[in-house]
Amino acid sequence: MFLRNAWYVAAWDTEVKQALHATILLGEPIVLYRKADGGVVALEDACPHRKLPLSMGRLQGDLVECGYHGLTFDCSGSCVKASCVARVPQAAKVRSYPVEERYGLVWLWMGDPLLADPAKIVDIPEWDHPDWGVNRGDSMTVECNYLYMTDNLLDPSHVAWVHQSTFGTAACESEPLQTRVTDDGVVVSRWLYDIDVAPFYTQYLKFEGRCDRLQYYEVRYPSHAIIKGVHTPAGTGGDRAPVHEKAFLMDSYNFMTPVDENRTRYYWFQLRNFDADDEAVSRRFAADVRRAFEEDRVVLAAVHAGMKNRQTPNIDLAIDSGPLRFRRAMERLIREELEAVADRRSTHEVQAHV
Structure with missing residues (x-):
């Protein structure tokens, strides 16, 4: 588990x-x-x-x-x-x-x-950087298995439906996703071009009009997520484009700690490249994030209950590629860890017998 x-x-x-x-x-x-x-x-x-x-x-x-x-x-x-x-x-x-x-x-x-x-604790280069503000974050208990949370944080598409009043817009519904497996986790990402700004972000942007938006969702083993949000004036975004001087950059760090198989303790904070010393912005940003994450909490608790009590098989969709790859890797890592423990016990028993 x-x-x-x-x-x-x-x-x-x-x-x-x-x-x-x-x-x-x-x-x-x-x-x-x-x-x-x-x-x-x-x-x-x-x-x-x-x-x-x-x-x-x-x-x-x-x-x-x-x-x-x-x-x-x-x-x-x-x-x-x-x-x-x-x-x-x-x-x-x-x-x-x-x-x-x-x-x-x-x-x-x-x-x-x-x-x-x-050294295996996640490294955060922007931490304590004078140009980056910190939303000190919060925590909550979510009534679900931690893997439903890693599923959720490798799924940019869900924001179109779960977060319609916060993170989502219609543009988040169907744009193809890119999935990449790394040595320490899975990354799902995509650029959305020339779209409306989602409600959550409108008060924080330093430019007006439509935007190009990067959704970058990375989950590292066992259950730590780095979500990068980039908003830049329409026509200036893309992986190879230089960072626009008015670009909105946010790195959200999310740490899921399993309480047991049915509950997860969720901790988070964000770093941002604007209004670094403005405590009012930090408080407002933190409160807005909390409201958005409460939307996730309701859905994930219901997903956990639905999957636990399902009467018919569930299905997977193409958008589940990232979560499924993460789960398969976790199964392998847990299996290898258990095998290593069993090998050590066997060796100790042989040595004790001798």
Whole structure:
């Protein structure tokens, strides 16, 4: 179901304080908290004694005390105190997760800790660039499997129907899509030429009249999307055209973290090439994006329910090429990861027998 050797967003950095913060990633209960020095700790949220969530206990300095019998765990997950017994049991430990903070987000590595490479977190060249403004973003829980969200973010066509009052215009309905598979994901894109500006963008453009528009939807494994929006005066767009001085450029970063097979936590923010220091624009832009994403949330919850309870087979269309290629690649990556785990276990068992 999930690729585990990957970084996933667990929370906004402002959500994690010197207090116990419970969450679930990939079906695994996790407790987050900040140490006195500000660093973030992520531990399995289950005391090894009777599996009471540690988040129901107490934070004692940098240690977590279980609220049932007082077993106390350090930042590595080792039990350092068990007053209710003569000595600390050898098996009294909980899993700890590698943690990184970047872009205002807390990232967890959900697989083998020895493979946790911070360089694998998405690189954002425009971050902190003085010419680019940031819409600090938001988050929501969507009642669907994360793959319906990756489907949605590899589908520029849906904006014509789901986002008629925001991102979409009639021009988004039928223009052919270009699909490209990369080493780390799938890209679906197209240029729309000499079209009306969609309602969402009219208040932000620095030019008047019709536009050329690039829709660029990229989803990287396991579930991180980069959506590039380009609007430029009609007649000035295209892959080989220089960037017009009044072009609207927006890079939207979207991070989908599976809660379990039926729910996904969705985090996002945007960078833009205009009004970099205008907080009013940032607030308005963020609110407008939230309204548009609420439209997605309603549809995706209904899609998940419909597919889960379908009485007849569903069909695929030509516009599903990108999503289907992404799903096939994810199936391969998950299968290879499981096979590697099985091989390591087999090797360890042989060595233990010898």
